[in-house]
Amino acid sequence: MLCNLCKENEATVHLTQIVGDKMQKVDLCEACSKEKGVSDPTGFSLADLLLGLGASQEIEKAAADGVELKCPACGFTQSDFKKSGRFGCPECYQTFSDGLEALLKTMHKGTKHAGKVPAALRVVREAKDKLKTLQKKLDKAIAEEDYEAAAQLRDELKHAKEKGGQVSTS
Amino acid sequence: MNVSEFLQANAGAAQLHGPQDRIVLSSRVRLARNVRGFAFPGWAKKPERVKALEAIRPAVEKLAPLAGAFSSAMDDLTALDKQILVERHLISREHAAKSTGSGVVLNRAQTLCVMINEEDHLRMQSLLPGLQVRDAWQAIDKIDGDLEKQLDYAFAPDLGYLTACPTNLGTGIRVSAMLHLPALVLAEQVNQIIQAVNKLGLAVRGLYGEGTEALGNVFQVSNQMTLGETEADIVERINKVLNQIIEHEDNARASLMEKKPKMVLNHIGRAYGILANAHSISSKEAMNLLSLMKLGVDLDLFPSAERSLVDELFVLTQPAHLQRQFTEKLGAEERDLLRADMVRDRLRQVARPVTKPAEGGKGPAENGGAK
Numbered sequence: 328m329l330c331n332l333c334k335e336n337e338a339t340v341h342l343t344q345i346v347g348d349k350m351q352k353v354d355l356c357e358a359c360s361k362e363k364g365v366s367d368p369t370g371f372s373l374a375d376l377l378l379g380l381g382a383s384q385e386i387e388k389a390a391a392d393g394v395e396l397k398c399p400a401c402g403f404t405q406s407d408f409k410k411s412g413r414f415g416c417p418e419c420y421q422t423f424s425d426g427l428e429a430l431l432k433t434m435h436k437g438t439k440h441a442g443k444v445p446a447a448l449r450v451v452r453e454a455k456d457k458l459k460t461l462q463k464k465l466d467k468a469i470a471e472e473d474y475e476a477a478a479q480l481r482d483e484l485k486h487a488k489e490k491g492g493q494v495s496t497s
Numbered sequence: 498m499n500v501s502e503f504l505q506a507n508a509g510a511a512q513l514h515g516p517q518d519r520i521v522l523s524s525r526v527r528l529a530r531n532v533r534g535f536a537f538p539g540w541a542k543k544p545e546r547v548k549a550l551e552a553i554r555p556a557v558e559k560l561a562p563l564a565g566a567f568s569s570a571m572d573d574l575t576a577l578d579k580q581i582l583v584e585r586h587l588i589s590r591e592h593a594a595k596s597t598g599s600g601v602v603l604n605r606a607q608t609l610c611v612m613i614n615e616e617d618h619l620r621m622q623s624l625l626p627g628l629q630v631r632d633a634w635q636a637i638d639k640i641d642g643d644l645e646k647q648l649d650y651a652f653a654p655d656l657g658y659l660t661a662c663p664t665n666l667g668t669g670i671r672v673s674a675m676l677h678l679p680a681l682v683l684a685e686q687v688n689q690i691i692q693a694v695n696k697l698g699l700a701v702r703g704l705y706g707e708g709t710e711a712l713g714n715v716f717q718v719s720n721q722m723t724l725g726e727t728e729a730d731i732v733e734r735i736n737k738v739l740n741q742i743i744e745h746e747d748n749a750r751a752s753l754m755e756k757k758p759k760m761v762l763n764h765i766g767r768a769y770g771i772l773a774n775a776h777s778i779s780s781k782e783a784m785n786l787l788s789l790m791k792l793g794v795d796l797d798l799f800p801s802a803e804r805s806l807v808d809e810l811f812v813l814t815q816p817a818h819l820q821r822q823f824t825e826k827l828g829a830e831e832r833d834l835l836r837a838d839m840v841r842d843r844l845r846q847v848a849r850p851v852t853k854p855a856e857g858g859k860g861p862a863e864n865g866g867a868k
């Protein structure tokens with residue numbers, strides 16, 4: 328079996344991963360595996376290797392008909408992404424957001440962050456979440472014609488908005 | 498103070514043992530973080546990388562758990578220093594290749610290591626011996642919590658922590674453990690295990706052959722997906738899987754000793770024979786044979802051996818660790834000679850393996866030979 332990357336040497340390192348119900352397999356020779364950081368002590372990333380093997384197309388497809396996108400903050404372009412499988416700066420996620428979701432689907436469990444949030448942002452998010460829950464409850468109360476509860480919820484919502492407003496305008 | 502001197506001066510502070518460390522060599526949790534306003538290190542020009550390093554390094558050094566840490570810019574380290582950090586699994590090969598604009602901070606106990614301007618602005622990791630992925634997560638979570646008060650992290654509510662490579666996006670977490678699985682390899686069951694683990698969205702790294710053999714029978718299990726799940730869920734899933742693998746390896750050891758004791762004793766006896774008598778040995782061969790000797794120690798076949806002896810030799814036989822004991826630059830052949838000398842010397846106090854475990858009971862049902 329030949330190495331997927333250089334297509335020259337015999338593959339001795341075999342990597343597999345299953346995302347959803349799709350099995351992904353990469354076979355590499357020793358030299359390529361070293362170069363690609365397969366021996367990185369913190370663990371290798373198969374999706375990262377697949378990026379080099381064509382998965383980055385999602386980003387290109389997204390703007391195939393237009394001019395090449397370029398990040399206004401750092402000057403990074405789509406072809407740069409194709410070359411390295413890396414973005415140029417945090418703003419690039421905004422710049423290249425069009426093809427991003429399709430790309431993320433090929434490598435992650437979901438496309439929305441579910442983990443840790445920096446404490447400063449957590450306050451804002453909690454206030455927003457509270458507003459959402461109250462609004463839902465209010466809609467339900469109205470739908471069920473429970474006007475007493477609806478009136479109370481409307482007060483609560485108004486109160487939360489005033490309080491939350493102060494936090495989120497920062 | 499160079500890396501070697503730092504490691505030696507703080508050898509006493511290093512934690513050597515952890516739960517289940519017969520099978521789990523180490524647990525590690527790494528977080529990737531970036532700072533708003535700077536391009537990612539792979540795209541930033543040198544002056545920008547230097548500026549980012551100057552902003553990040555003091556913030557890291559200020560952290561309480563890193564008091565008395567070793568802190569250095571990568572261009573102040575010698576090639577040997579870098580290689581020693583790689584062999585200790587403290588920094589990546591990629592980071593070792595960096596110079597101006599990158600740095601490393603390592604605590605005295607060698608349990609926390611922060612790489613600055615690797616692929617991301619920050620790659621911070623917590624490393625503990627044995628099965629301690631939960632503790633490792635808590636330790637690094639705390640560091641991250643302290644650091645976010647000083648640095649403006651690149652974070653988006655929907656996408657989480659923004660990383661140079663989209664494969665790390667979201668939590669930026671990689672949880673991994675190094676496992677020593679000689680019995681699963683000898684019993685030819687390791688492939689099944691790897692496939693089962695793959696199905697859970699985790700990756701197993703095995704080198705050489707069809708994934709059946711790993712150098713020194715050491716395998717690494719790690720998560721691959723970082724977005725769409727909480728850190729705690731990822732840590733718990735890996736923890737559960739690791740416990741299952743430990744159980745399989747234990748079962749494989751017991752069943753091999755019951756059904757094929759001669760095969761196991763033959764491998765271990767030959768490994769000892771070569772290690773104790775060779776005059777030239779490569780680091781690859783040494784690792785594979787030391788793995789078998791470690792299995793022998795676990796099975797109580799070397800009553801006179803210190804438990805940590807084999808683990809120490811695993812590290813000390815690596816090229817840079819050998820090199821640092823000598824002033825002139827060694828070639829590969831010279832290293833093989835010196836490696837063999839060191840191993841022979843260390844094994845002089847270790848008697849050859851008994852043919853029945855010292856505690857008796859589980860061993861082969863024949864009359865033992867030399868004791």
Ligand SMILES: [Zn+2]
Pocket residue numbers: 330331332333334335336355356357358359360
């Ligand atoms: Zn190759």
Ligand SMILES: [Zn+2]
Pocket residue numbers: 398399400401402403415416417418419420422
């Ligand atoms: Zn950019």
